[in-house]
Amino acid sequence: MRSRTPSGMRLVNLLLSGWTGLVFLFLYLPIVLLVVYSFNASRLAIVWEGFTFRWYEQLWHEFTAHLADERRSALIESMGNSVIIAAATTGLSVLLGTAGGWLLHRYRFPALRTISTLIFIPMIIPEIIMGISLLIFFKTVEMELGFATVIISHVTFCFPFVLVAVQARLAGLDPSLEEAAMDLGATPLKAFWHVMVPYLLPAIISGALMSFTLSMDELIVTYFTRGPKSETLPIKVYGMAKVGLNPLLNTISTVFIVGTAMLVICAELLKGTARRSREPG
Amino acid sequence: MDVMVELKRVTKRFSGTTAVNEVDLTIRAGEFITLLGPSGCGKTTLLRMISGFETPSEGTVLLEGKDVTYEPPYRRDVNQVFQSYALFPHMTVQENIAFGLKMKKVGRAEMDERVRSAIAMVSLAGMEARKPTQLSGGQRQRVALARAIVCRPKVLLLDEPLSALDAKLRHSMQVELKQLQKKLGITFVFVTHDQEEALTMSDRIAVINKGKIEQLGDADAIYHRPKTTFVANFIGQANILHASVVAREARQARVELEGGLTLTTSEELPEGAERVLVSIRPEKVWIEKERGEGDNWFEATIEDELFQGPTDQLRLKTDGGLTLSALVANESSRRTPVHAGDRVWCHLHHDDIVFVHED
Numbered sequence: 085m086r087s088r089t090p091s092g093m094r095l096v097n098l099l100l101s102g103w104t105g106l107v108f109l110f111l112y113l114p115i116v117l118l119v120v121y122s123f124n125a126s127r128l129a130i131v132w133e134g135f136t137f138r139w140y141e142q143l144w145h146e147f148t149a150h151l152a153d154e155r156r157s158a159l160i161e162s163m164g165n166s167v168i169i170a171a172a173t174t175g176l177s178v179l180l181g182t183a184g185g186w187l188l189h190r191y192r193f194p195a196l197r198t199i200s201t202l203i204f205i206p207m208i209i210p211e212i213i214m215g216i217s218l219l220i221f222f223k224t225v226e227m228e229l230g231f232a233t234v235i236i237s238h239v240t241f242c243f244p245f246v247l248v249a250v251q252a253r254l255a256g257l258d259p260s261l262e263e264a265a266m267d268l269g270a271t272p273l274k275a276f277w278h279v280m281v282p283y284l285l286p287a288i289i290s291g292a293l294m295s296f297t298l299s300m301d302e303l304i305v306t307y308f309t310r311g312p313k314s315e316t317l318p319i320k321v322y323g324m325a326k327v328g329l330n331p332l333l334n335t336i337s338t339v340f341i342v343g344t345a346m347l348v349i350c351a352e353l354l355k356g357t358a359r360r361s362r363e364p365g
Numbered sequence: 366m367d368v369m370v371e372l373k374r375v376t377k378r379f380s381g382t383t384a385v386n387e388v389d390l391t392i393r394a395g396e397f398i399t400l401l402g403p404s405g406c407g408k409t410t411l412l413r414m415i416s417g418f419e420t421p422s423e424g425t426v427l428l429e430g431k432d433v434t435y436e437p438p439y440r441r442d443v444n445q446v447f448q449s450y451a452l453f454p455h456m457t458v459q460e461n462i463a464f465g466l467k468m469k470k471v472g473r474a475e476m477d478e479r480v481r482s483a484i485a486m487v488s489l490a491g492m493e494a495r496k497p498t499q500l501s502g503g504q505r506q507r508v509a510l511a512r513a514i515v516c517r518p519k520v521l522l523l524d525e526p527l528s529a530l531d532a533k534l535r536h537s538m539q540v541e542l543k544q545l546q547k548k549l550g551i552t553f554v555f556v557t558h559d560q561e562e563a564l565t566m567s568d569r570i571a572v573i574n575k576g577k578i579e580q581l582g583d584a585d586a587i588y589h590r591p592k593t594t595f596v597a598n599f600i601g602q603a604n605i606l607h608a609s610v611v612a613r614e615a616r617q618a619r620v621e622l623e624g625g626l627t628l629t630t631s632e633e634l635p636e637g638a639e640r641v642l643v644s645i646r647p648e649k650v651w652i653e654k655e656r657g658e659g660d661n662w663f664e665a666t667i668e669d670e671l672f673q674g675p676t677d678q679l680r681l682k683t684d685g686g687l688t689l690s691a692l693v694a695n696e697s698s699r700r701t702p703v704h705a706g707d708r709v710w711c712h713l714h715h716d717d718i719v720f721v722h723e724d
Binding site: 258260261263264265266267268269270271274278279282283285 | 416418437438439444445447448449451452453454455456464465468469512513
């Protein structure tokens with residue numbers, strides 16, 4: 085016998101790995117196709133005519149021309165808007181999420197459980213409902229739709245991700261750590277800054293990356309809460325796709341996929357670091 | 366003698382339960398005092414009121430005569446070594462030790478010098494750049510110690526600092542801590558539930574039970590002259606026996622134990638007492654084959670024998686039916702060993718029969 089594994093088990097293993105392969109193919113083939121077609125020479129998105137960097141060059145030109153104020157590009161402008169919105173969303177989410185996670189960990193009060201649960205609702209509620217309810221809210225308080233409304237909306241579902249990460253990190257915290265800092269002469273504020281913030285940093289960064297990615301990709305909530313000047317990239321792409329499949333779309337999407345994937349990988353790596361350094365210290 | 370810390374009628378209540386109950390304690394400058402007691406007796410709460418992490422419900426805490434009852438920990442000249450060490454995980458050994466000086470805004474040159482000497486004092490040279498996770502338990506303990514003493518506190522508080530170490534390391538750290546304390550001359554307040562640790566290291570021991578100090582004294586007094594059954598039982602082993610006073614003289618009394626055994630004692634009797642409790646340490650019971658000189662001799666049978674390495678624990682039964690536990694050195698077979706079933710003569714010295722109160 086060549087293998088120690090019984091032949092029955094070998095068959096099961098073979099079937100399992102085959103099935104796994106199929107699932108991955110199902111998940112990633114469309115994305116792979118999109119990336120491949122972004123190098124397609126044809127104007128028609130679904131006919132392969134040969135390899136080219138043409139669309140990337142065109143995107144680059146639009147980008148540089150827009151930056152140099154030679155030719156306004158709605159596409160590039162929407163990209164800029166997306167980055168501004170995502171950056172602001174991330175900053176606010178980090179502040180809210182870190183403070184919130186800290187307070188929920190530190191203080192025990194009657195409504196603690198209820199509040200902890202309520203915070204996760206924006207994470208799981210259907211986006212369409214979030215979008216409509218936020219729109220109704222902004223209209224009720226007569227807030228003009230624009231950057232501010234989009235950022236507020238994004239923060240509502242992004243900051244819980246920071247909060248969760250911070251809470252998880254705090255769960256492994258030695259309660260004496262903060263006391264030790266105060267014992268050594270640090271005021272509560274200094275103790276928080278010098279000891280708690282560095283301790284929480286991996287969680288904060290992973291939460292921030294998550295927020296940035298989510299905000300960048302968001303379509304539905306943005307669709308309801310945007311103003312005329314706060315068009316984001318996903319909205320622009322959606323608009324372009326309605327008119328027809330443009331090879332430039334594949335190119336932007338590829339850039340996006342690579343960017344998002346890198347952020348998510350960074351976030352996961354940091355989470356790993358956080359877990360490891362949480363071992364008793 | 367200078368007074369360093371004074372606790373005046375200090376009480377601490379936590380939602381209904383009283384952790385510390387009207388405690389008065391004066392800690393002298395430069396002494397090594399141990400707060401000894403079982404878990405939950407209030408010793409850590411007492412310590413935390415000196416460090417400032419707890420505020421007394423009633424009473425005052427004085428540090429060098431100054432009222433610090435309501436001062437936060439960061440404004441007290443005391444430092445603590447935590448049970449979990451509480452080293453800052455993102456900082457190196459060097460940064461951990463320098464933290465207190467950084468908070469006090471000590472100048473760069475002085476800081477470096479003081480950190481270096483603290484590191485040398487706890488023999489951690491060469492480890493400066495390591496993170497706490499790269500250190501062994503004993504090394505972390507030393508970092509925690511260095512981090513506290515580098516601030517030159519008036520009082521160093523140690524909350525069961527050795528409990529996470531293995532037995533061998535614990536013993537060597539006990540010696541080291543005691544030497545360090547002598548060298549620095551800093552007042553040490555040490556909290557432990559380990560009686561042996563307390564006896565080895567302390568100048569004075571405060572035995573704490575149910576939020577109260579049961580007895581305060583040096584190791585010798587605590588061990589040899591326990592005042593209550595709790596102290597007698599918590600520190601070492603003790604035979605606690607009921608007795609009735611049969612005769613009183615100037616410096617002596619005769620008491621009768623259960624089973625008709627009558628003993629002469631030299632300790633002062635509690636005023637007007639008829640029924641008393643006596644404590645007898647098992648290792649103070651002399652075991653001989655023959656009756657010797659003097660009084661306090663009685664015959665007994667060895668009912669049971671338990672080998673304990675350096676000692677044998679014996680269960681004795683007198684002819685009157687009194688059961689007594691005794692510890693004898695585990696002698697080699699060439700001498701006259703005693704075994705279960707043997708008839709032996711037992712002797713007690715006057716001074717080894719101690720009157721105790723029931724708690």
